[in-house]
Structure formats: structure tokens, C-alpha cells
Amino acid sequence: MSKPREPSDLPEAVIIQYPIINDDNLPEIVPAERSKYDHLQVVAHSDCEHYPTPPKPSPEPSPQPPHPKILGLRRRTFIILATASTLILIAVAVALGVTLSQKQQNSQAIEPQPTPDRDSQNTIPPHLNTTIHPSSSLAATNYTDPTGTLHQYLFFQSPSRELLASHYNSTAAKWTTLSISALLAASGGVTFDILPATPIAAYTYTNPQFQTRLYFFTTGNLIREILTSDDPSITTNWRQGRLGGDRLITAAKGSKLAALRPHCGTSENCRRNFPWMAIAYQGEDGVVGVSRADGWEPMEVAIGPTRMGAPLGLASVMRGGDITDVRWSLFWEEGGGLREMGSEGLVKVWERGNSLGPVSTSSVVNLASFSYDLVNMAVITVDEKGAVGMRTWDTRKWSEVATPNLLAGKNAPTNPVFSAIAGNPQRRVYGIVDGVIHQWEFFSLSPLQWNYVGQVPTELSG
Numbered sequence: 001m002s003k004p005r006e007p008s009d010l011p012e013a014v015i016i017q018y019p020i021i022n023d024d025n026l027p028e029i030v031p032a033e034r035s036k037y038d039h040l041q042v043v044a045h046s047d048c049e050h051y052p053t054p055p056k057p058s059p060e061p062s063p064q065p066p067h068p069k070i071l072g073l074r075r076r077t078f079i080i081l082a083t084a085s086t087l088i089l090i091a092v093a094v095a096l097g098v099t100l101s102q103k104q105q106n107s108q109a110i111e112p113q114p115t116p117d118r119d120s121q122n123t124i125p126p127h128l129n130t131t132i133h134p135s136s137s138l139a140a141t142n143y144t145d146p147t148g149t150l151h152q153y154l155f156f157q158s159p160s161r162e163l164l165a166s167h168y169n170s171t172a173a174k175w176t177t178l179s180i181s182a183l184l185a186a187s188g189g190v191t192f193d194i195l196p197a198t199p200i201a202a203y204t205y206t207n208p209q210f211q212t213r214l215y216f217f218t219t220g221n222l223i224r225e226i227l228t229s230d231d232p233s234i235t236t237n238w239r240q241g242r243l244g245g246d247r248l249i250t251a252a253k254g255s256k257l258a259a260l261r262p263h264c265g266t267s268e269n270c271r272r273n274f275p276w277m278a279i280a281y282q283g284e285d286g287v288v289g290v291s292r293a294d295g296w297e298p299m300e301v302a303i304g305p306t307r308m309g310a311p312l313g314l315a316s317v318m319r320g321g322d323i324t325d326v327r328w329s330l331f332w333e334e335g336g337g338l339r340e341m342g343s344e345g346l347v348k349v350w351e352r353g354n355s356l357g358p359v360s361t362s363s364v365v366n367l368a369s370f371s372y373d374l375v376n377m378a379v380i381t382v383d384e385k386g387a388v389g390m391r392t393w394d395t396r397k398w399s400e401v402a403t404p405n406l407l408a409g410k411n412a413p414t415n416p417v418f419s420a421i422a423g424n425p426q427r428r429v430y431g432i433v434d435g436v437i438h439q440w441e442f443f444s445l446s447p448l449q450w451n452y453v454g455q456v457p458t459e460l461s462g
Contacts, residue, residue, distance in 0.1 A: 192224060222250055290330065418431045
């Protein structure tokens with residue numbers, strides 16, 4: 001039994017019945033021998049070629065026709081055959097063109113996409129870059145859960161002044177973006193009148209339990225605190241903290257913000273004597289204030305006055321090989337240079353520390369400070385022209401300020417102009433460039449060599 005033909009969109013061939021001519025003087029008409037042609041074969045690409053059109057068979061000549069003939073046929077017969085053949089060829093050409101067009105469209109539709117680079121995941125289409133406020137601040141934290149999965153958290157603001165968070169899970173190799181403002185409103189009906197371009201500070205810790213805390217400004221420059229203990233997705237259990245509830249701190253207009261709760265490990269000693277939490281901000285007349293979380297009362301710290309809106313940073317390192325013993329560092333701009341103020345673990349007494357050298361010919365507008373490898377620190381600044389500078393502490397001294405070498409990578413920005421910067425102890429650096437968050441990483445032995453990791457998707461997850 002012959003195999004049935006596959007469906008085809010070519011016109012169906014029909015047998016043409018010609019009229020019978022009763023003329024004994026005419027030669028007998030015999031059917032021409034034609035080859036059998038298959039339908040076009042479907043191919044997997046758009047470069048398919050049609051089969052060549054066979055030449056018309058030559059009819060047997062008629063001896064001494066009594067009437068005028070063309071190619072051995074009577075004129076009327078020739079006209080009928082020529083017209084029918086032309087119509088058939090036109091129909092075949094149209095069907096062939098439609099088929100080839102459909103094949104090309106299908107081939108383009110199923111063309112495979114490039115494989116994502118590491119945890120960069122995606123190339124961000126330009127139309128998705130509207131999720132970030134043009135003057136948004138940026139904060140970064142990290143956390144490694146008991147299974148060894150690395151979590152990265154980024155916090156920023158949307159054009160509608162919502163607080164957003166992007167969470168990366170190394171096991172799933174995926175970024176997820178959510179609206180913290182929407183989660184607060186949905187879970188407890190809590191809403192805030194958040195300042196546009198508010199400074200944002202955050203930290204994540206695990207002792208005595210997992211918590212992520214976020215700090216920002218609302219109307220009147222009130223400092224607010226919200227937190228979650230949802231480990232590790234941070235998608236639920238968001239609530240207002242004590243600061244901004246029964247404890248109020250008002251910062252000066254234009255003030256920056258920094259927050260820190262040093263990591264302490266998982267020992268029993270850490271569970272009993274875990275480090276304090278603290279924030280730094282700018283008060284009236286440009287004086288820098290520091291408040292500890294036990295009562296959020298401003299501490300007596302002789303810092304400033306400094307220019308209004310000068311960047312602030314907090315970081316800590318382990319002392320004497322004891323992870324439960326940390327030294328705090330507070331960074332601020334003074335007299336055209338960066339300064340460091342130090343304190344012990346309880347953050348009660350502050351001492352004037354090192355000078356980190358001049359900032360640059362342009363004023364610093366953004367600063368990220370963080371520790372890495374427990375004993376090293378990095379301070380990254382962004383000036384008013386969008387250029388970055390980096391200083392590192394190697395357990396003995398601070399390096400000179402230098403411009404990091406941003407290595408090339410797929411979708412990496414060329415000559416980036418930064419509007420915000422953040423970093424975390426995982427030696428990851430995040431920057432907002434033209435409304436897109438980009439990610440770099442560096443190694444301890446070469447902190448000025450930044451390897452490009454990729455873009456961070458910031459479109460809200462469904």
C-alpha cells in the first residue's frame with residue numbers, strides 16, 4: 001500500500017476535458033508523456049530552493065496539416081494549452097512564494113537565543129529600564145544559607161517611589177524582583193510617603209536569626225526602618241521596625257545614609273554577644289550623627305560639620321583573629337578628602353582615624369563601603385562626573401585612590417557613567433549606568449581588576 005501524501009498548500013491538479021472535434025482529416029491526438037514530479041519537500045532552514053520547471057513536451061508533428069499550425073498544433077488548440085499552462089505556472093509560483101515565506105518566518109521565530117553568562121542571566125531590553133528612578137540610590141547585601149546557596153540582595157527605588165528589591169539565588173541561577181512597598185501594603189496595610197531619590201541603606205545577618213533591614217527617608221526627612229525575617233526569599237513578613245515607629249530621627253535635607261550590623265559567625269558567643277546595629281546620617285548644620293539600635297539615641301561623635309549631602313559609609317573588620325571582636329569604621333568627606341573614624345565593637349567610643357587622601361577634583365556624590373574576607377575593606381566613590389575611584393585596606397594601611405580597570409564583557413557598558421554604586425562582602429560591586437544595574441566582581445589579590453558579571457534584571461516578577 002502506497003504511503004499517503006502529506007498535506008500540501010499547492011493547487012490541486014485537475015484533468016482538462018477538451019471538446020471532441022469530428023474531423024477525419026485531422027491527425028489523432030495522443031496524450032503526451034510527462035514526468036511525475038513530487039511536491040516541494042519541507043526543509044529546516046530558509047535557504048530551500050524550488051525544483052526546476054520541466055520543459056514542455058514536444059507534440060508529434062502532423063504531416064501536412066490542412067490548417068495553420070503552431071508548433072505542430074492547430075492555433076486554437078495551442079492557445080488553449082498555452083493559456084492553461086500559464087495559469088498553472090502562476091498558481092505554482094504563488095504557492096511556492098507563500099511556502100518559502102512561511103518557512104523563513106518559522107526559521108527566524110525558532111532561532112536559538114544566546115546562552116546567559118553566569119549569574120547575569122539576561123540582556124535587559126531598553127524598554128524594561130523604566131523600573132529604576134533616574135536618581136535612585138542603591139544598596140547591596142549578601143547571605144549564604146545552610147545549604148551553601150548564595151543569595152544576593154539589591155535595593156533601589158522605582159519612578160513611582162516604591163522600594164524594590166532584586167534577589168539572586170545561586171542554586172536557581174535566577175534574579176527575582178519584587179516591590180517591598182506592595183508587600184508592606186498587602187500584608188499589614190503599611191504605606192509610606194517615601195521621598196523621591198531617597199538614600200537607601202540595608203544589611204542582612206543571620207545571628208541570632210535571619211533578618212534583612214532596610215532604611216530610607218519619608219516626608220520630613222524622617223528615617224524609617226522596615227525588616228523581614230523571611231529566610232531567604234524576603235517575599236513575606238515585611239513589617240515596620242522600631243525606628244520610625246516609637247523612635248524618630250530626623251535627618252537634614254539632602255543627608256545621605258549608611259547602616260551596618262557586622263557579621264559575627266554562628267558561635268554561641270556570637271549568639272550571646274552579637275554586635276550592635278547602627279546608622280549614620282547628617283543632622284542640622286552638616287554635623288554627622290551616629291545612632292545605635294538599642295535606643296536609637298544620637299551618640300556624641302565629633303564629626304563635622306561637613307558639606308551638606310556629603311556621602312557616608314560604614315564598614316567593619318575582624319580584630320585579632322576573633323570574629324566576635326570587630327572594629328567599626330565610619331567614612332565621610334572633610335575638607336576635600338575622605339576621613340575615617342573608628343570605634344570598638346559596642347560602638348560607644350569613637351576615635352579619629354586615618355585620612356584616606358583627597359577625593360578628586362570633583363565632589364563625591366555617592367560612596368559604597370564594605371568589608372571582605374573579614375579583615376579587608378573597600379571604599380568606592382562616584383564623583384559628580386560619574387567616574388569611580390577605589391581605596392582598599394589590607395590589614396595594615398589604606399591604598400591610594402585609583403581607578404579600577406573595568407574588564408570587557410558581553411553587554412558591559414563602554415566608558416560607563418555611574419549614578420549610584422554599592423558593594424557587599426562577596427566582593428561584588430553593583431552600579432547603575434543609564435538606568436540599568438550592572439554587576440562586577442573582583443578578587444582579593446587584585447581588587448582593582450573588575451570582572452564583568454552581567455546586567456541585573458529589574459522588571460517586576462509576575
